Amino acid sequence: MKRLAVITVGKTHSGKTTFANALEQKLNNSFVMDQDNHADFLNTYYRKLKPKQGPNLLKHGISKLVADYAKEYTDFHIIVSNSNRSKSGREYLLEEIYEKDKFIRILVHFDLSDHTLYERVQHSTRSTNVFRERHTTFEDVLKRQQAESDRPDIADPEEDEADYLFVIKDPDEVDHVIKKIVRMANGEPYDSI
Structure with missing residues (x-):
């Protein structure tokens, strides 16, 4: 049976990391x-190498190396936890990294209300060492992500992008989605899940 590639999609503090760790x-x-984790590593040990603007090629290079290693030298199911809000970014992951002939590709879209996300960022205790700029807050990130939602390259995932799409609009749905994914990994037909 093919391995799973579970890719999370969503704004900051929507539950992607919590979901990924629970699924693992x-x-x-x-x-x-x-x-x-890759951004934190770079900011801790290689801050001088971070680009001032544009794509963070070094972070993406580390991520690709980790993915390539996992694909080549392990038989693990891979749970990708980052925002993946651009359609082109998801296409890259789904077509170039986690190919259809080798993986069952699952998108998990966290579509929580902005009100819920604002409450979460205001009470966040997560480290901000993942940001390029030292004074950035998660509230800044959320405001930027909301503004980006009007950009044509930022789009909610669609049914035909991956093999399966789960949309989580309420945190209470997380356990149900995890159970479905685990059952899929165990080879149970999707119809029975």
């Missing part, structure tokens, strides 16, 4: 690849 606990033979 339930899904045998899996690991989480979180770009925030």
Whole structure:
């Protein structure tokens, strides 16, 4: 059976990392690849190498190396935890990194209300060491993401982008989606899930 590539999509504090870690606990033979960990590593040890603007090629290079290693040298299911809000970014992951002939590709879109997200960022205790600029806050990130929603390249995932799409509009839906994904990994037909 093919391995799973579970890719989260959503704004900051929508629950992507919490979901990914919970899924990793339930899904045998899996690991989480979180770009925030790569950003934290670079900001801790290689801050001088970070680009001032434009894409963070070094962070993306580390992520690609980790993904390539996991694909080549393990049989793990891969849980990708980062925002993936641009359609072109998802296409790259789904077509170039997690190819259809090798993976069952699952998108999990966190579509929580902005009110919920604002409450979460205001009470956040997460480290801001993942940001390029030292004084950036998660509230700044959320405001930027809301403004970006009007850009043509930022789009909610559609049914035909991956093999499966789950949309989470309420945190209470998380456990149900995790159970479905675990059952898929165990080879149960999707119709029975």
